[in-house]
Amino acid sequence: MKEERDMSEQTMRWNEVGKRMPYRLPEDFFAQNEAELMRRVEQPRGGLMRLPIWLGGAVAAAVLVGVMLWLPMRETKPMATEQLYAYNETMSNEELAGWVEFYEADLFVSYE
Numbered sequence: 001m002k003e004e005r006d007m008s009e010q011t012m013r014w015n016e017v018g019k020r021m022p023y024r025l026p027e028d029f030f031a032q033n034e035a036e037l038m039r040r041v042e043q044p045r046g047g048l049m050r051l052p053i054w055l056g057g058a059v060a061a062a063v064l065v066g067v068m069l070w071l072p073m074r075e076t077k078p079m080a081t082e083q084l085y086a087y088n089e090t091m092s093n094e095e096l097a098g099w100v101e102f103y104e105a106d107l108f109v110s111y112e
Contacts, residue, residue: 026032088096103109
C-alpha cells in the first residue's frame, strides 16, 4: 500500500502543476480558427444538392398517403346470394347455431 502511495505521489505532482495549462497552443490559433470558421460560414450551402433528397421524400410520402386513402375506398365484390346459400347448405346445424350465438352476442350488430 505504501508503495502505491509513493508511486501516485511521484506521478501526480499536482501542486507543481498549479493552474498552468498542460499543453500549448500555437500563437495564432484563435485567429486561424476564426478565419476558418468565417470561411465556412460564408460558403454557399448547396441547396441543389439536397433537392433530390427532399423530392424523393415528398414523393414517397405522397405515394404512402395515396395508398392509405385508396385501400379503404376500393370496391369489394359482394358474394352472390346463391354462393351464400350454397355455403350455408354445407354447414352443420351446430355450426349454424354457433354463428347465431356469435351474432346475438355482438354489440355492434343491430337486428332492428
